[in-house]
Amino acid sequence: xxxxxxxxxxxxxxxxxxxxxxxxxxxxxxxxxxxxxxxxxxxxxxxxxxxxxxxxxxxxxxxxxxxxxxxxxxxxxxxxxxxxxxxxxxxxxxxxxxxxxxxxxxxxxxxxxxxxxxxxxxxxxxxxxxxxxxxxxxxxxxxxxxxxxxxxxxxxxxxxxxxxxxxxxxxxxxxxxxxxxxxxxxxxxxxxxxxxxxxxxxxxxxxxx
Amino acid sequence: xxxxxxxxxxxxxxxxxxxxxxxxxxxxxxxxxxxxxxxxxxxxxxxxxxxxxxxxxxxxxxxxxxxxxxxxxxxxxxxxxxxxxxxxxxxxxxxxxxxxxxxxxxxxxxxxxxxxxxxxxxxxxx
Numbered sequence: 408x409x410x411x412x413x414x415x416x417x418x419x420x421x422x423x424x425x426x427x428x429x430x431x432x433x434x435x436x437x438x439x440x441x442x443x444x445x446x447x448x449x450x451x452x453x454x455x456x457x458x459x460x461x462x463x464x465x466x467x468x469x470x471x472x473x474x475x476x477x478x479x480x481x482x483x484x485x486x487x488x489x490x491x492x493x494x495x496x497x498x499x500x501x502x503x504x505x506x507x508x509x510x511x512x513x514x515x516x517x518x519x520x521x522x523x524x525x526x527x528x529x530x531x532x533x534x535x536x537x538x539x540x541x542x543x544x545x546x547x548x549x550x551x552x553x554x555x556x557x558x559x560x561x562x563x564x565x566x567x568x569x570x571x572x573x574x575x576x577x578x579x580x581x582x583x584x585x586x587x588x589x590x591x592x593x594x595x596x597x598x599x600x601x602x603x604x605x606x607x608x609x610x611x612x613x614x615x616x
Numbered sequence: 617x618x619x620x621x622x623x624x625x626x627x628x629x630x631x632x633x634x635x636x637x638x639x640x641x642x643x644x645x646x647x648x649x650x651x652x653x654x655x656x657x658x659x660x661x662x663x664x665x666x667x668x669x670x671x672x673x674x675x676x677x678x679x680x681x682x683x684x685x686x687x688x689x690x691x692x693x694x695x696x697x698x699x700x701x702x703x704x705x706x707x708x709x710x711x712x713x714x715x716x717x718x719x720x721x722x723x724x725x726x727x728x729x730x731x732x733x734x735x736x737x738x739x740x741x742x
Binding site for chain 1: 625681
Protein backbone atom coordinates (compact mmCIF):
# COMPACT_ATOMS: atom_id res chain seq x y z
CA UNK A 408 0.00 0.00 0.00
CA UNK A 409 1.12 3.49 -0.74
CA UNK A 410 0.16 5.15 2.53
CA UNK A 411 2.33 4.49 5.55
CA UNK A 412 0.97 3.11 8.83
CA UNK A 413 1.38 6.39 10.68
CA UNK A 414 -1.06 8.11 8.31
CA UNK A 415 -3.59 5.35 8.85
CA UNK A 416 -4.20 5.91 12.57
CA UNK A 417 -7.61 6.78 13.98
CA UNK A 418 -6.55 10.42 14.54
CA UNK A 419 -5.94 10.92 10.86
CA UNK A 420 -9.41 9.69 9.84
CA UNK A 421 -11.73 12.70 9.52
CA UNK A 422 -14.80 12.71 11.81
CA UNK A 423 -13.62 9.57 13.65
CA UNK A 424 -15.90 8.88 16.61
CA UNK A 425 -15.97 6.33 19.37
CA UNK A 426 -19.14 4.20 19.43
CA UNK A 427 -19.54 5.50 23.00
CA UNK A 428 -19.47 9.13 21.86
CA UNK A 429 -23.25 9.45 21.89
CA UNK A 430 -23.65 7.57 25.18
CA UNK A 431 -25.66 9.55 27.71
CA UNK A 432 -23.98 10.83 30.89
CA UNK A 433 -24.45 9.22 34.31
CA UNK A 434 -26.53 12.15 35.53
CA UNK A 435 -28.81 14.40 33.52
CA UNK A 436 -30.49 17.23 35.44
CA UNK A 437 -34.21 17.79 35.11
CA UNK A 438 -34.54 20.37 32.29
CA UNK A 439 -37.50 21.92 34.12
CA UNK A 440 -35.53 22.19 37.38
CA UNK A 441 -36.07 20.29 40.61
CA UNK A 442 -35.32 16.64 41.29
CA UNK A 443 -34.52 14.24 38.46
CA UNK A 444 -37.64 12.49 37.19
CA UNK A 445 -36.08 9.03 37.32
CA UNK A 446 -33.52 7.42 39.60
CA UNK A 447 -31.90 4.12 38.64
CA UNK A 448 -30.04 2.39 41.47
CA UNK A 449 -28.10 -0.84 41.12
CA UNK A 450 -29.12 -3.23 43.87
CA UNK A 451 -26.11 -5.22 45.03
CA UNK A 452 -25.34 -7.60 47.88
CA UNK A 453 -28.34 -9.82 47.14
CA UNK A 454 -28.57 -13.48 46.26
CA UNK A 455 -31.27 -14.64 43.86
CA UNK A 456 -32.50 -18.22 43.99
CA UNK A 457 -34.81 -19.68 41.38
CA UNK A 458 -37.03 -22.19 43.16
CA UNK A 459 -39.05 -24.77 41.25
CA UNK A 460 -41.57 -26.64 43.37
CA UNK A 461 -45.32 -27.02 43.91
CA UNK A 462 -47.47 -25.24 46.50
CA UNK A 463 -47.17 -28.07 49.06
CA UNK A 464 -43.39 -27.70 49.16
CA UNK A 465 -43.69 -23.89 49.25
CA UNK A 466 -45.71 -24.26 52.45
CA UNK A 467 -42.83 -26.16 54.08
CA UNK A 468 -40.52 -23.19 53.50
CA UNK A 469 -42.63 -20.60 55.31
CA UNK A 470 -40.62 -20.80 58.57
CA UNK A 471 -37.24 -20.79 56.83
CA UNK A 472 -38.05 -17.84 54.56
CA UNK A 473 -39.96 -15.92 57.23
CA UNK A 474 -43.15 -15.48 55.22
CA UNK A 475 -45.51 -17.64 53.18
CA UNK A 476 -44.22 -17.97 49.59
CA UNK A 477 -46.72 -16.55 47.08
CA UNK A 478 -49.17 -19.03 45.59
CA UNK A 479 -51.28 -16.38 43.80
CA UNK A 480 -50.06 -15.31 40.33
CA UNK A 481 -47.89 -12.18 40.17
CA UNK A 482 -47.66 -11.59 43.92
CA UNK A 483 -44.59 -10.89 46.07
CA UNK A 484 -44.01 -12.02 49.64
CA UNK A 485 -42.15 -9.27 51.51
CA UNK A 486 -40.41 -9.77 54.83
CA UNK A 487 -37.70 -7.25 55.80
CA UNK A 488 -35.23 -7.09 52.92
CA UNK A 489 -36.29 -10.52 51.63
CA UNK A 490 -38.55 -10.89 48.62
CA UNK A 491 -40.20 -13.92 47.06
CA UNK A 492 -41.63 -13.30 43.59
CA UNK A 493 -44.21 -15.50 41.89
CA UNK A 494 -42.82 -16.35 38.44
CA UNK A 495 -45.06 -19.27 37.55
CA UNK A 496 -47.36 -21.84 39.17
CA UNK A 497 -44.30 -23.88 40.17
CA UNK A 498 -41.61 -21.21 39.98
CA UNK A 499 -40.55 -18.63 42.59
CA UNK A 500 -37.67 -16.16 42.68
CA UNK A 501 -36.19 -15.69 46.15
CA UNK A 502 -34.14 -12.57 46.92
CA UNK A 503 -32.11 -12.74 50.13
CA UNK A 504 -29.04 -11.03 51.56
CA UNK A 505 -25.82 -12.32 49.99
CA UNK A 506 -24.20 -13.24 53.30
CA UNK A 507 -27.19 -15.43 54.20
CA UNK A 508 -26.98 -17.55 51.04
CA UNK A 509 -24.81 -20.43 52.33
CA UNK A 510 -26.81 -20.89 55.51
CA UNK A 511 -30.12 -20.51 53.69
CA UNK A 512 -29.24 -23.15 51.09
CA UNK A 513 -28.08 -25.58 53.80
CA UNK A 514 -31.29 -25.09 55.77
CA UNK A 515 -33.36 -25.38 52.59
CA UNK A 516 -31.80 -28.77 51.84
CA UNK A 517 -32.37 -29.88 55.43
CA UNK A 518 -36.04 -28.81 55.39
CA UNK A 519 -36.90 -30.27 51.98
CA UNK A 520 -34.78 -33.43 52.04
CA UNK A 521 -35.72 -35.65 49.10
CA UNK A 522 -38.78 -33.64 48.11
CA UNK A 523 -39.27 -32.91 44.39
CA UNK A 524 -37.79 -29.43 43.99
CA UNK A 525 -34.92 -27.49 42.41
CA UNK A 526 -33.23 -24.46 43.96
CA UNK A 527 -30.80 -22.75 41.61
CA UNK A 528 -28.72 -19.69 42.54
CA UNK A 529 -29.13 -17.22 39.65
CA UNK A 530 -27.52 -14.08 41.13
CA UNK A 531 -25.01 -13.80 38.27
CA UNK A 532 -27.65 -14.28 35.58
CA UNK A 533 -29.97 -11.52 36.77
CA UNK A 534 -29.30 -7.87 37.60
CA UNK A 535 -31.52 -5.91 39.96
CA UNK A 536 -32.29 -2.19 39.74
CA UNK A 537 -34.42 -0.05 42.01
CA UNK A 538 -36.30 2.63 40.11
CA UNK A 539 -37.65 5.74 41.75
CA UNK A 540 -38.52 9.33 40.96
CA UNK A 541 -41.70 11.21 40.18
CA UNK A 542 -41.72 10.32 36.47
CA UNK A 543 -40.65 6.65 36.62
CA UNK A 544 -44.01 5.39 35.37
CA UNK A 545 -43.98 7.84 32.42
CA UNK A 546 -40.54 6.53 31.46
CA UNK A 547 -41.58 2.86 31.71
CA UNK A 548 -44.78 3.54 29.76
CA UNK A 549 -42.64 4.32 26.72
CA UNK A 550 -41.50 0.69 26.48
CA UNK A 551 -43.80 -1.46 28.60
CA UNK A 552 -47.51 -2.07 27.96
CA UNK A 553 -48.35 -2.94 31.57
CA UNK A 554 -50.59 -0.69 33.64
CA UNK A 555 -48.19 0.17 36.46
CA UNK A 556 -50.35 2.85 38.09
CA UNK A 557 -50.42 2.36 41.89
CA UNK A 558 -54.18 1.77 41.63
CA UNK A 559 -53.58 -1.52 39.83
CA UNK A 560 -49.92 -2.30 40.58
CA UNK A 561 -49.14 -1.76 44.26
CA UNK A 562 -46.64 -3.00 46.81
CA UNK A 563 -46.78 -6.79 46.79
CA UNK A 564 -47.49 -7.05 43.06
CA UNK A 565 -45.03 -8.25 40.43
CA UNK A 566 -45.21 -8.85 36.69
CA UNK A 567 -43.04 -10.28 33.95
CA UNK A 568 -43.15 -8.44 30.67
CA UNK A 569 -41.07 -6.66 28.05
CA UNK A 570 -39.31 -3.31 28.34
CA UNK A 571 -38.66 -2.37 24.75
CA UNK A 572 -36.91 -5.55 23.51
CA UNK A 573 -35.74 -6.86 26.88
CA UNK A 574 -37.58 -9.36 29.07
CA UNK A 575 -37.98 -7.88 32.54
CA UNK A 576 -39.63 -8.62 35.87
CA UNK A 577 -41.07 -5.68 37.78
CA UNK A 578 -42.05 -5.68 41.45
CA UNK A 579 -43.75 -2.77 43.18
CA UNK A 580 -41.88 -2.05 46.40
CA UNK A 581 -41.94 0.26 49.38
CA UNK A 582 -42.05 4.07 49.03
CA UNK A 583 -43.34 3.95 45.46
CA UNK A 584 -40.11 2.40 44.20
CA UNK A 585 -40.02 -0.43 41.68
CA UNK A 586 -37.63 -3.36 41.59
CA UNK A 587 -36.58 -4.21 38.04
CA UNK A 588 -34.99 -7.59 37.32
CA UNK A 589 -33.37 -8.22 33.94
CA UNK A 590 -30.85 -10.56 32.40
CA UNK A 591 -27.26 -9.50 33.14
CA UNK A 592 -26.52 -9.48 29.41
CA UNK A 593 -29.40 -7.06 28.88
CA UNK A 594 -28.59 -4.77 31.83
CA UNK A 595 -26.51 -2.31 29.78
CA UNK A 596 -29.24 -2.17 27.18
CA UNK A 597 -31.94 -1.65 29.81
CA UNK A 598 -30.08 1.17 31.60
CA UNK A 599 -29.19 2.85 28.30
CA UNK A 600 -32.81 2.59 27.21
CA UNK A 601 -34.06 3.99 30.54
CA UNK A 602 -31.63 6.91 30.35
CA UNK A 603 -32.64 7.69 26.78
CA UNK A 604 -36.34 7.50 27.65
CA UNK A 605 -35.80 9.80 30.66
CA UNK A 606 -33.94 12.60 28.86
CA UNK A 607 -36.99 14.89 29.01
CA UNK A 608 -37.43 14.34 32.78
CA UNK A 609 -33.79 14.12 33.88
CA UNK A 610 -32.31 11.05 35.58
CA UNK A 611 -29.71 9.99 38.08
CA UNK A 612 -27.75 6.73 38.17
CA UNK A 613 -26.89 5.52 41.68
CA UNK A 614 -24.48 2.78 42.68
CA UNK A 615 -26.37 1.09 45.48
CA UNK A 616 -29.75 1.16 47.15
CA UNK B 617 -52.58 -6.84 17.76
CA UNK B 618 -54.34 -9.49 19.80
CA UNK B 619 -54.92 -9.18 23.50
CA UNK B 620 -54.66 -12.66 24.99
CA UNK B 621 -56.02 -13.59 28.39
CA UNK B 622 -53.24 -15.64 30.01
CA UNK B 623 -54.81 -18.07 32.52
CA UNK B 624 -52.32 -16.83 35.14
CA UNK B 625 -51.36 -13.25 34.27
CA UNK B 626 -54.58 -11.94 32.72
CA UNK B 627 -54.86 -9.76 29.61
CA UNK B 628 -51.51 -9.10 27.94
CA UNK B 629 -50.35 -8.00 24.50
CA UNK B 630 -49.77 -10.55 21.78
CA UNK B 631 -46.04 -9.69 21.60
CA UNK B 632 -45.57 -11.36 25.00
CA UNK B 633 -46.83 -14.68 23.59
CA UNK B 634 -45.57 -17.35 21.24
CA UNK B 635 -47.99 -19.42 19.17
CA UNK B 636 -47.37 -23.16 19.29
CA UNK B 637 -49.61 -24.12 16.38
CA UNK B 638 -52.41 -26.66 16.33
CA UNK B 639 -53.54 -28.09 19.68
CA UNK B 640 -54.67 -31.62 20.57
CA UNK B 641 -52.18 -33.61 18.52
CA UNK B 642 -51.61 -36.85 20.40
CA UNK B 643 -48.32 -38.70 19.96
CA UNK B 644 -48.74 -42.36 18.94
CA UNK B 645 -47.41 -44.66 21.67
CA UNK B 646 -44.25 -46.57 20.88
CA UNK B 647 -45.86 -49.96 21.59
CA UNK B 648 -48.68 -49.46 19.10
CA UNK B 649 -48.03 -50.52 15.50
CA UNK B 650 -48.44 -47.65 13.02
CA UNK B 651 -47.60 -47.16 9.35
CA UNK B 652 -45.17 -44.46 8.19
CA UNK B 653 -47.99 -42.71 6.36
CA UNK B 654 -50.14 -42.57 9.49
CA UNK B 655 -47.19 -41.42 11.59
CA UNK B 656 -46.59 -38.61 9.09
CA UNK B 657 -50.14 -37.38 9.85
CA UNK B 658 -49.05 -36.94 13.45
CA UNK B 659 -45.61 -35.53 12.73
CA UNK B 660 -46.02 -33.26 9.69
CA UNK B 661 -49.65 -32.53 8.88
CA UNK B 662 -51.18 -29.40 10.42
CA UNK B 663 -54.58 -27.86 9.86
CA UNK B 664 -54.94 -24.31 8.60
CA UNK B 665 -58.69 -23.74 8.66
CA UNK B 666 -60.60 -20.60 7.78
CA UNK B 667 -62.69 -20.16 10.91
CA UNK B 668 -62.55 -21.62 14.41
CA UNK B 669 -59.15 -23.13 15.22
CA UNK B 670 -57.77 -24.73 18.39
CA UNK B 671 -54.24 -23.50 19.09
CA UNK B 672 -51.55 -23.81 21.71
CA UNK B 673 -50.01 -20.58 23.01
CA UNK B 674 -47.24 -19.87 25.47
CA UNK B 675 -46.83 -16.73 27.59
CA UNK B 676 -43.15 -16.58 26.69
CA UNK B 677 -42.36 -13.13 28.12
CA UNK B 678 -44.50 -13.67 31.21
CA UNK B 679 -45.14 -16.82 33.23
CA UNK B 680 -43.80 -19.05 30.41
CA UNK B 681 -46.71 -21.54 30.67
CA UNK B 682 -48.55 -23.27 27.83
CA UNK B 683 -52.30 -23.05 27.41
CA UNK B 684 -54.89 -23.59 24.70
CA UNK B 685 -56.84 -20.98 22.79
CA UNK B 686 -59.94 -21.20 20.58
CA UNK B 687 -59.45 -18.52 17.92
CA UNK B 688 -61.42 -17.55 14.84
CA UNK B 689 -58.82 -17.16 12.09
CA UNK B 690 -61.13 -14.86 10.09
CA UNK B 691 -62.08 -12.32 12.76
CA UNK B 692 -59.11 -13.02 15.10
CA UNK B 693 -61.69 -13.16 17.87
CA UNK B 694 -60.53 -15.32 20.78
CA UNK B 695 -63.51 -17.39 21.88
CA UNK B 696 -61.96 -19.30 24.77
CA UNK B 697 -58.76 -19.84 26.75
CA UNK B 698 -58.46 -23.19 28.56
CA UNK B 699 -55.75 -25.22 30.33
CA UNK B 700 -53.29 -27.25 28.31
CA UNK B 701 -54.50 -30.71 29.44
CA UNK B 702 -58.22 -30.11 28.95
CA UNK B 703 -60.68 -29.92 26.06
CA UNK B 704 -62.58 -26.78 24.99
CA UNK B 705 -65.87 -26.10 26.78
CA UNK B 706 -67.49 -23.52 24.51
CA UNK B 707 -69.91 -24.70 21.83
CA UNK B 708 -67.70 -23.46 18.98
CA UNK B 709 -64.59 -24.99 20.56
CA UNK B 710 -66.24 -28.39 21.12
CA UNK B 711 -67.58 -28.42 17.57
CA UNK B 712 -64.14 -27.62 16.12
CA UNK B 713 -62.58 -30.34 18.26
CA UNK B 714 -65.09 -32.94 17.10
CA UNK B 715 -64.94 -31.87 13.45
CA UNK B 716 -61.17 -32.28 13.16
CA UNK B 717 -60.04 -35.12 10.86
CA UNK B 718 -57.61 -36.12 13.64
CA UNK B 719 -60.39 -37.63 15.76
CA UNK B 720 -60.73 -40.43 13.18
CA UNK B 721 -57.03 -40.71 12.29
CA UNK B 722 -55.08 -43.95 12.95
CA UNK B 723 -52.35 -41.79 14.60
CA UNK B 724 -54.76 -40.64 17.30
CA UNK B 725 -56.05 -44.18 17.80
CA UNK B 726 -52.44 -45.30 18.24
CA UNK B 727 -51.99 -42.64 20.93
CA UNK B 728 -54.43 -44.51 23.20
CA UNK B 729 -53.15 -47.25 25.46
CA UNK B 730 -53.87 -50.75 24.20
CA UNK B 731 -54.90 -53.46 26.68
CA UNK B 732 -52.05 -54.85 28.79
CA UNK B 733 -52.15 -58.32 27.16
CA UNK B 734 -51.68 -57.13 23.59
CA UNK B 735 -48.89 -54.77 24.64
CA UNK B 736 -46.90 -57.53 26.28
CA UNK B 737 -46.98 -59.64 23.11
CA UNK B 738 -45.91 -56.73 20.94
CA UNK B 739 -42.91 -56.07 23.18
CA UNK B 740 -41.82 -59.73 23.27
CA UNK B 741 -41.99 -59.90 19.45
CA UNK B 742 -39.13 -57.38 19.14
